Amino acid sequence: MEPFIEFRKVEKKYELGEHTFYALKDVDLEIMEGEMVVILGPSGAGKSTLLNLLGGMDSPSGGEILFNGHNIAGFNDDGLTAYRAWNVGVVFQFYNLIPTLTAYENVALMKDVRNNVKKGSIWEKESEGVEILDPVEMLDAVGLKDHLHQFPSQMSGGEQQRTSIARALAKNPRLLLCDEPTGALDTDTGQEVLKLLQRVSRERKHTVVMVTHNSSFADIADRVIRVKNGTVRSTEINEDPKDALEVSW
Ligand SMILES: Nc1ncnc2c1ncn2[C@@H]1O[C@H](COP(=O)(O)OP(=O)(O)OP(=O)(O)O)[C@@H](O)[C@H]1O
Numbered sequence: 228m229e230p231f232i233e234f235r236k237v238e239k240k241y242e243l244g245e246h247t248f249y250a251l252k253d254v255d256l257e258i259m260e261g262e263m264v265v266i267l268g269p270s271g272a273g274k275s276t277l278l279n280l281l282g283g284m285d286s287p288s289g290g291e292i293l294f295n296g297h298n299i300a301g302f303n304d305d306g307l308t309a310y311r312a313w314n315v316g317v318v319f320q321f322y323n324l325i326p327t328l329t330a331y332e333n334v335a336l337m338k339d340v341r342n343n344v345k346k347g348s349i350w351e352k353e354s355e356g357v358e359i360l361d362p363v364e365m366l367d368a369v370g371l372k373d374h375l376h377q378f379p380s381q382m383s384g385g386e387q388q389r390t391s392i393a394r395a396l397a398k399n400p401r402l403l404l405c406d407e408p409t410g411a412l413d414t415d416t417g418q419e420v421l422k423l424l425q426r427v428s429r430e431r432k433h434t435v436v437m438v439t440h441n442s443s444f445a446d447i448a449d450r451v452i453r454v455k456n457g458t459v460r461s462t463e464i465n466e467d468p469k470d471a472l473e474v475s476w
Pocket residue numbers: 241248249250268269270271272273274275276277440
């Protein structure tokens with residue numbers, strides 16, 4: 228089977244005065260469709276940089292990033308906008324909900340994101356039938372159907388994170404990216420969020436890529452990629468991943 232996602236010799240560098248800093252260097256990796264992937268590494272390792280490149284939120288300084296065979300590293304801004312709108316859902320550590328919109332409105336916004344993309348992108352054909360999902364159904368799926376009309380400031384951290392997961396899932400994305408999704412939550416709430424992400428990857432067959440510095444999350448992944456100082460140190464395959472409710476931290 229061909230990999231769904233492939234990084235080939237990817238680098239991301241910043242010119243800082245006289246000196247060049249490599250946030251990522253010589254990164255090769257593979258992810259198969261439907262996998263739940265955990266990217267582990269200490270602070271500053273390059274995890275968010277890697278996730279942002281994968282999500283088309285940033286472009287590499289060199290190398291290739293293949294998504295279903297398309298090299299998104301060569302895409303211009305319009306190309307990346309279409310790529311994100313059709314393929315990528317993102318969940319952030321601090322939820323990034325719009326404070327003046329209710330839970331329902333935050334999720335419903337995804338329809339506009341897709342509709343604003345120019346017609347005729349390659350993804351339209353490739354992702355034919357990938358409809359934006361109903362906001363109420365998505366909020367129900369994350370256990371929030373009684374909270375549709377609450378604003379973010381009126382919800383707990385766990386509820387806000389579940390809203391942001393519903394928002395990401397509403398795009399029906401082939402790729403769900405999560406940057407420290409439990410980082411701002413207590414252990415019990417964090418476990419519920421992990422369980423939800425695991426369920427999404429298993430039942431909806433979305434490919435889920437989560438970055439974290441929490442090594443206990445390695446046990447629930449199908450694939451564990453360890454990064455340090457901007458390079459991939461190892462990749463492991465878990466034949467028998469644990470249930471999210473079995474891990475604690
Ligand atoms: N725009 C930028 N200019 C210069 N350096 C940057 C820039 N963005 C990121 N970096 C550097 O790249 C390195 C990797 O950053 P990144 O945010 O990917 O780390 P991380 O693994 O996500 O860390 P954390 O666990 O703390 O979130 C850091 O040393 C950071 O300072």
